[in-house]
Amino acid sequence: MKFRRSERLIDMTNYLLDHPRQLVPLTFFADRYESAKSSISEDLAIVKETFEQKGFGTLQTVPGAAGGVKFLVQISKENARPFVQELCELIATPDRLLPGGYLYLTDILGDPQIVQKAGRIIASAYSEAKIDVIMTVATKGIPLAYAVASQLNAPVVIVRRDSKVTEGPTVSINYVSGSTKRIQTMVLSKRSLTEGSRVLIVDDFMKAGGTVIGMISLLEEFNATVAGIAVLVEAEKIEERLVDNYLSLVQLSDVDLKEKKINVKEGNYFTLE
Amino acid sequence: MKFRRSERLIDMTNYLLDHPRQLVPLTFFADRYESAKSSISEDLAIVKETFEQKGFGTLQTVPGAAGGVKFLVQISKENARPFVQELCELIATPDRLLPGGYLYLTDILGDPQIVQKAGRIIASAYSEAKIDVIMTVATKGIPLAYAVASQLNAPVVIVRRDSKVTEGPTVSINYVSGSTKRIQTMVLSKRSLTEGSRVLIVDDFMKAGGTVIGMISLLEEFNATVAGIAVLVEAEKIEERLVDNYLSLVQLSDVDLKEKKINVKEGNYFTLE
Numbered sequence: 301m302k303f304r305r306s307e308r309l310i311d312m313t314n315y316l317l318d319h320p321r322q323l324v325p326l327t328f329f330a331d332r333y334e335s336a337k338s339s340i341s342e343d344l345a346i347v348k349e350t351f352e353q354k355g356f357g358t359l360q361t362v363p364g365a366a367g368g369v370k371f372l373v374q375i376s377k378e379n380a381r382p383f384v385q386e387l388c389e390l391i392a393t394p395d396r397l398l399p400g401g402y403l404y405l406t407d408i409l410g411d412p413q414i415v416q417k418a419g420r421i422i423a424s425a426y427s428e429a430k431i432d433v434i435m436t437v438a439t440k441g442i443p444l445a446y447a448v449a450s451q452l453n454a455p456v457v458i459v460r461r462d463s464k465v466t467e468g469p470t471v472s473i474n475y476v477s478g479s480t481k482r483i484q485t486m487v488l489s490k491r492s493l494t495e496g497s498r499v500l501i502v503d504d505f506m507k508a509g510g511t512v513i514g515m516i517s518l519l520e521e522f523n524a525t526v527a528g529i530a531v532l533v534e535a536e537k538i539e540e541r542l543v544d545n546y547l548s549l550v551q552l553s554d555v556d557l558k559e560k561k562i563n564v565k566e567g568n569y570f571t572l573e
Numbered sequence: 574m575k576f577r578r579s580e581r582l583i584d585m586t587n588y589l590l591d592h593p594r595q596l597v598p599l600t601f602f603a604d605r606y607e608s609a610k611s612s613i614s615e616d617l618a619i620v621k622e623t624f625e626q627k628g629f630g631t632l633q634t635v636p637g638a639a640g641g642v643k644f645l646v647q648i649s650k651e652n653a654r655p656f657v658q659e660l661c662e663l664i665a666t667p668d669r670l671l672p673g674g675y676l677y678l679t680d681i682l683g684d685p686q687i688v689q690k691a692g693r694i695i696a697s698a699y700s701e702a703k704i705d706v707i708m709t710v711a712t713k714g715i716p717l718a719y720a721v722a723s724q725l726n727a728p729v730v731i732v733r734r735d736s737k738v739t740e741g742p743t744v745s746i747n748y749v750s751g752s753t754k755r756i757q758t759m760v761l762s763k764r765s766l767t768e769g770s771r772v773l774i775v776d777d778f779m780k781a782g783g784t785v786i787g788m789i790s791l792l793e794e795f796n797a798t799v800a801g802i803a804v805l806v807e808a809e810k811i812e813e814r815l816v817d818n819y820l821s822l823v824q825l826s827d828v829d830l831k832e833k834k835i836n837v838k839e840g841n842y843f844t845l846e
Contacts, residue, residue, distance in 0.1 A: 306582055310623040313586040318689075350583040402739045406762055410730060412723035438712045439731060440739070443719050450685035457683060458712060466675045466713070489679055 303333040308343050316347065316359070316371040321427070321453040325368040344369055355379040356420075372427040373420050373451040377570060380421045384549050384566055387414065391533065391550060394560040401555050403562070405533070409440055409504055418549055419447020421569065422502065422530045425547055426452060431527050432497040433457055435519070437486070437511055441503040444532055448502050457492040459515055461485060467492075473517050478508025478542050486514045488522075498527040506531040509543035534567060547572060576606040581616050589620065589632070589644040594700070594726040598641040617642055628652040629693075645700040646693050646724040650843060653694045657822050657839055660687065664806065664823060667833040674828050676835070678806070682713055682777055691822055692720020694842065695775065695803045698820055699725060704800050705770040706730055708792070710759065710784055714776040717805055721775050730765040732788055734758060740765075746790050751781025751815050759787045761795075771800040779804040782816035807840060820845060 303311070312329060329340045348359040355376030359369050387408070396404045408414055422444075431452050436445035437459040449456045463470045467489040477484050493499075501515050512529055519526060529546035536553045548567030555562050576584070585602060602613045621632040628649030632642050660681070669677045681687055695717075704725050709718035710732040722729045736743045740762040747756050766772075774788050789799055802819035809826045821840030828835050 306578065306619050307623045307626075309579055309582050310586045310620055311627050313583045314590060314624075314627070314629065317587060317590065346579050347583055350580045351587075353580075354584050354587070356587065398738060398741055400738055404739065404741050404764065406731075406740060406765055407728070410728045410765065412719050412729065413726070415719065416723060439715065439733065442712065442715045443729070446685050446688065446716050446719060450689060453686070455680070455683045456685065456716070458679075460712065465671060465673060466677065467679060468671055468677050491677065492679055492683065 303335065305339070305343065308333045308335065308340075309347065312343060312347055316369075317357075319453070320357075320371050320373055320423075320451050323362060323368045323370050325366075328368070373423050374427055375421050375424045380424075381566075381570065383417050383421070384569070387418070388550055388564040388566065391552075392562050392564040394562065397555065397557060397560055397562065401557060403505075403533075403552070403555075405440070405504065409443055409532075412443070415443045415447045418532055419444055420451055421549060422547065423448045423451035425530070425569070425572075426500060426528055429500075429527060430498050431500045433493060433499045433524075434502055435459065435493075435499045435515055436502050437461075437515060440505070444504055445502040448500070448530070452500070454500070457488065459518060460487045463487045471518070471521050473514065473521060475514035475517055476510060478510025478513070484510075484514070486518055488518055493519075493522045493524055495523045497522070497524040499524050500528045500530065501526060502530050504532050505535070506533070506543070506546065506548070507535045509541055509546075512543050512546070531567075576608065578612070578616065581606045581608065581613075582620065585616060585620055589642075590630075592726075593630075593644050593646055593696075593724050596635060596641045596643050598639075601641070646696050647700055648694050648697045653697075654839075654843065656690050656694070657842070660691070660823055661837040661839065664825075665835050665837040667835065670828065670830060670833055670835065674830060676778075676806075676825070676828075678713070678777065682716055682805075685716070688716045689720045691805055692717055693724055694822060695820065696721045696724035698803070698842070698845075699773060699801055702773075702800060703771050704773045706766060706772045706797075707775055708732065708766075708772050708788055709775050710734075710788060713778070717777055718775040721773070721803070725773070727773070730761065732791060733760045736760045744791070744794050746787065746794060748787035748790055749783060751783025751786070757783075757787070759791055761791055766792075766795045766797055768796045770795070770797040772797050773801045773803065774799060775803050777805050778808070779806070779816070779819065779821070780808045782814055782819075785816045785819070804840075 326337050330337050351357045357373045434445050434449040434456045445456050469490040470487045472487040531548050533550045534548040536551050549569050551565050551567045553563040599610050603610050624630045630646045707718050707722040707729045718729050742763045743760045745760040804821050806823045807821040809824050822842050824840045826836040
């Protein structure tokens with residue numbers, strides 16, 4: 301059965317959004333819709349134009365016999381900014397303050413819409429980078445890591461604080477927490493990471509960066525490389541930041557426990573190049 | 574600027590897929606594309622027809638002044654079956670067997686594409702049900718819970734084994750593990766669940782069902798109701814199953830540690846009505 305252009309465009313949009321960073325040969329679509337390659341090319345040009353104009357992504361064309369088309373998520377800063385500003389307002393409510401200057405973010409991290417949008421924005425920064433794996437630490441970073449991973453077509457590995465029987469053999473390291481200076485343990489299943497992988501570290505919150513440093517040490521044990529570090533929220537005014545070269549969507553600038561005030565602003569996402 | 578039909582269809586598809594179970598007024602699209610409502614209605618009819626024909630969802634029309642259109646995920650059994658069969662094959666590889674009859678599923682649960690597809694299939698079974706919250710237990714159920722939640726437009730709450738400072742005040746219960754018969758603890762942040770919520774429990778793996786029973790007891794403390802139970806993999810041949818009325822995508826029928834053989838078949842998803 302032949303498909304009309306309108307049907308092709310709808311199905312193609314769904315298919316491409318669902319297969320980010322995957323090369324789809326033109327013949328795949330030509331077969332799927334029993335249409336000529338020239339029609340498919342025209343369809344794809346319209347899809348690309350609309351994706352770019354609406355600021356949610358682009359299509360990359362790979363020429364040649366082994367070629368095809370690839371969807372890359374690319375949320376424009378224009379689209380990202382209102383979302384991040386809403387997020388800042390949401391975080392700035394005083395009843396989020398917990399003892400010790402911690403913030404209650406569980407409701408925000410529990411909202412799949414917020415997590416997915418944040419994940420897409422972070423993924424946009426790495427959509428053309430070589431990333432083999434997304435790494436995070438249990439528990440709170442997991443949803444964001446998956447949201448990023450699903451846009452970068454990469455698997456997620458989850459570092460734990462303790463080993464579980466269902467993980468099989470593990471590699472563990474000790475590290476010093478950046479803020480509390482306590483020695484902690486991190487464990488990763490041996491099977492979960494291939495040597496030489498390029499890894500994007502994703503987490504929900506970064507204070508001094510001790511946890512990220514722990515993950516980096518763990519990567520060394522697997523001869524893997526850090527391809528990037530991205531966090532949803534970073535705490536500013538840290539005396540000694542252990543990590544450089546990270547990306548953040550939101551920055552806490554002042555947490556005043558006495559006055560129950562939190563100052564929240566855009567992270568470095570919008571200023572980094 | 575006016576939008577052509579082709580552009581409207583592409584953007585609409587993206588928008589609707591991104592906002593499942595949310596009522597979108599026709600005026601929203603009419604304004605977005607500076608088009609007449611009659612054109613928007615025609616567009617939506619084409620989108621609905623294509624979604625249904627391709628077996629990934631439907632549009633529900635709510636008439637009247639407060640009306641609009643709602644995207645519901647509805648993966649057809651025809652689309653679900655090949656995926657679940659692939660999953661069965663993937664799970665049946667003998668090197669997944671771990672001591673104690675456990676299975677190594679970390680790589681499968683670490684693949685966002687698999688998790689998203691499984692989540693969509695599970696969500697299809699509840700797309701018209703009243704679900705306020707998705708509940709899971711840390712750590713391995715989290716990705717699947719988010720995949721389901723993002724399609725049902727519901728927040729996720731994560732039960733933990735221990736309380737953390739960043740969760741604020743918590744409610745905890747003790748329960749008996751179904752397979753090991755040991756007493757265990759479950760903790761949920763007090764703020765994370767509203768009284769009277771209708772909750773869909775999602776987990777990666779169910780043996781006797783002790784963990785699920787634990788979650789149900791926890792729900793009682795919050796005066797919340799179980800709206801459903803869904804797992805990716807269930808272990809069959811359990812002498813005493815503690816839970817009825819659950820949905821599974823995959824069923825383990827025989828785990829032979831000596832022969833290193835696993836028998837895996839479709840779960841009850843395809844036989845339940």
